Amino acid sequence: MNNKYHIVKKRGQSDEDRSIRMIVLGTGTAIVKKYYNTSFLLDDGSKYFLVDGGGGDGILHQFSNLNLDFAKLHHAFLSHEHTDHLLGMVWVLRYTAYLMGRGEYEGDFFMYGHDVVCEKVKLICQMLLQPAEYAMFDDRIHMVVVEDGQEMDVLDYHITYFDIHSTKARQFGFSMCYKEGKTLVFLGDEPLASGCEMYAEGAEWMLSEAFCLYAERDYYNPYQYHHATVREGAENANRYHVKNLILWHTEDETTYGRRKELYTAEAAKYFKGNVWVPDDGDILEL
Numbered sequence: 001m002n003n004k005y006h007i008v009k010k011r012g013q014s015d016e017d018r019s020i021r022m023i024v025l026g027t028g029t030a031i032v033k034k035y036y037n038t039s040f041l042l043d044d045g046s047k048y049f050l051v052d053g054g055g056g057d058g059i060l061h062q063f064s065n066l067n068l069d070f071a072k073l074h075h076a077f078l079s080h081e082h083t084d085h086l087l088g089m090v091w092v093l094r095y096t097a098y099l100m101g102r103g104e105y106e107g108d109f110f111m112y113g114h115d116v117v118c119e120k121v122k123l124i125c126q127m128l129l130q131p132a133e134y135a136m137f138d139d140r141i142h143m144v145v146v147e148d149g150q151e152m153d154v155l156d157y158h159i160t161y162f163d164i165h166s167t168k169a170r171q172f173g174f175s176m177c178y179k180e181g182k183t184l185v186f187l188g189d190e191p192l193a194s195g196c197e198m199y200a201e202g203a204e205w206m207l208s209e210a211f212c213l214y215a216e217r218d219y220y221n222p223y224q225y226h227h228a229t230v231r232e233g234a235e236n237a238n239r240y241h242v243k244n245l246i247l248w249h250t251e252d253e254t255t256y257g258r259r260k261e262l263y264t265a266e267a268a269k270y271f272k273g274n275v276w277v278p279d280d281g282d283i284l285e286l
Helices: 058-065 083-101 115-128 214-220 230-239 259-268
Strands: 021-026 039-043 048-051 073-077 109-113 141-145 151-154 157-163 172-179 182-186 205-209 244-248 274-276 283-285
Touching: 021 058, 058 083, 073 083, 083 109, 083 115, 083 141, 109 115, 115 141, 205 230, 214 230, 230 244, 230 259, 244 259, 259 274
Parallel strands: 048 073, 073 109, 109 141, 182 205, 205 244, 244 274
Antiparallel strands: 021 039, 021 283, 039 048, 151 157, 157 172, 172 182
């Protein structure tokens, strides 16, 4: 694994000038047919930071459907090894290597993740990619292993990675400072765990999974899969004084077509801040 990482700083830029957009590629849980699996981009205006890849080559379709410039993608974070997060990243890496081989991609690509997920992604790529594509690994495509509590700057933002203490598969989230005193916290695809509260406390934005409505918990059994409902996500956001809550990683059956309305209404009962339930393709100015 390569522990080199790329830092891009914008010299002379004041904090007031800094802006960031969230581009939502997918909002679904693992087994969905009507949404793409949860994945998103953070866009600083010149480069993208991808968070999770979703479950397949649909991520390339999302880039095309949203008219996104793949050449702006140089940084990605992979939270864990489950197929609905990892397999799309394999396609991102393959397409990046393909473009590099054609001379159509400038610079290097950096994927951040804990040691287990980096090893597994690299092994899958070694087994499945063409030799010429895999040859880009360690040369221009870098697996950057991060540790629990490790801090680094990516693009123009300060990120702290943390272990979410999953009992299913090792999984990391992160806290990102994107303006002075303002943080965005990504919890992965499980509820906020004991020991991670400090990352959520007072966050400007908290990105939380919400497998289903609380009233439908017996139908979907989210707790069996270490997931939670809208209610628990909202209660955690309220408990830790979060200002804005994003709910995603959801089912696509009983609430399809009314998810935004129903999830927002339930969350508002337990959370005093602002609630955003995005659709695939939505864009949010942070």
